Amino acid sequence: MLEIENLTVSVEGKVVLENINLEIERGETRMLFGENGSGKTSLLMAIMGLGNYKVESGQIRFKGEDITDLPPYERAKRGIGIMFQRPPTIRGLKLKEMLELIENNGESPEELARKLNLSEFLERDVNMGFSGGELKKAELLQLIAQNPDLVLLDEPESGVDLVNISLIGTAIRELLQKDLHKSRMKGGLIITHSGYILDYVEADKGCVLVNKTIWCTGNPHEILQGIRERGYQACLTCQK
Amino acid sequence: MSDLSEIKKKAEEAKEKPATYGPDIDLERYTTEAPEHDEKELSEIEIVDRQKLLNAGVDISGKDRSGTFIQVDSSVIHSAPSQEGIEVIPTRRALEIYPWLEDYLWKVVQVNTDKYTARAELEFQNGYFIRALPGVKSIFPVQACLYLKSENINQNIHNIIIAEENSELDIINGCANESPEAGGLHIGISEFYIRKGAKITFSMIHNWTETTAVRPRSGIRIEENGVFVNNYVCMHPVESLQLFPTAFLVGKGATARFSSILLAEKGVYFDVGSKAILSAPEARCEMVSRALSTGGTVIARGSMVGEVPDIKGHLECRGMILKGEGRIHSIPELDARAEGVDMSHEAAVGKIAREEIEYLMARGLTEEEAVATIVRGFMRVDIEGLPPILKEQIDRAIEIADKSLL
Structure with a gap:
């Protein structure tokens, strides 16, 4: 579904991603590990076409189409x-109105909000004064409304308490059609530091971003264990 | 010397006095000579552009209104209440009917403030007197329209608005002129008196053209537990506009709320703000302004004076420069003169954050849609207690501006 080939990306002349190769198949969930500043968020931003991320070379294809x-x-x-990891506040735009702006499958904002215990936030400005957990839930709420085929999640568990992480995990599972097996169509790329999200969302593969490029694709639990024991730099010695 | 001759004398002395704020206007550019326009029933009114008035919040059908006042140039063409207990009378006539009204002239606005107040006295051309009798609450808003029709006309009006004890008045004051070719200068004096427990919601919607200069001068006296809510919307070009209404919160628990929404296109000059003097315990004041520049200049002022303990005030000014070489100059001012006052301000001026645009684009909105959504949100001021009919008018004005932005 998503194919990234030899992608090099710069910001204001500085290379932030170098020669990235990544393929996510339909129905696949991929975990992306990496130390702070390694380029994980940059990769998600580049896939979404956001910010001043300039593609120097390479290609991003989605469902066979070049979207670079x-x-x-x-x-x-x-x-x-x-x-988004740190979504901006949109003053004067209610969360409910935001959900109405998003083209969705017809579910009402009220129905969607009930799922994530966010009903009382519908009349508040988008992200204004939201706590860490509320921000994540509001982001997920919008994604559920959007119902994308490829879900990019930037640290969904950071700043979330134990009760809410379970709720968020359930919502992500639903978003990624984890209850389906053969007929699962949704793909996901999830950035995680702690790996806690793996307790709630099973991933098919994991990979590590070190020094601006991807290393060590494999079993996500094994990769996480390896990072815990030997650190990120040890990934450099693994087979790419 | 009588009060009235004293007023005249002061006006004479101030007729060359420039205003403290705003560009100086050469009054000789304009004429006060205007043809007479006949009085009419609402259904007979044709001379004014109905849509233009509608955009300024004035509905010529008179439907859902507790009264209507229309002045074209110097002629009052319609003035009638449609609710018992609400008076809508041309000021000149009201002064004849009620001799006591003289005591309300030039009390909360000083006649010698500047050459515009002086002009309003020396070339007085009517205006409106609106009053709610004790305990009477306007069911619908009273609408007042001040319209410039003749070429290069200088309209000078003096309004007196009184909400007697425990009464409530909602007023939509819509101003417009016939065409950009006509030009003109509007000077409007408005003196508000809010008695104990009374409330006035005054929504002023300006729909001028780029050749009109506008100098309103307003003063508001608020007694015990009285409430004044002032909403000002100007989304259309104007040559220059300067206003700085001053509220005197003299009664315990008096409240004033000022909200303004401004759009300054290229060539437009706004110097807009408000002042509140809180001189009684438990007085409350809030000032909120939103200014959007697409090339024009906005000077956004806000001033609060806390004279006694246990008063509370907050001032919020947000400005956004959307395109072109606009300028927004925010000047908040807090003056605490007693222990225990609680006053604060926040001001933020800038461009639309790129990350906000991209955030919405990531949800499927085009760049234009994202910008329009952010601007709409920015201009939206949640005004407490705003009657739905006034909210609709303000939303419609924003909608019109929104279309022109795209």
């Missing part, structure tokens, strides 16, 4: 959705 130069809304319309 498409604006973010075209990528969203083709089925890519992103959960």
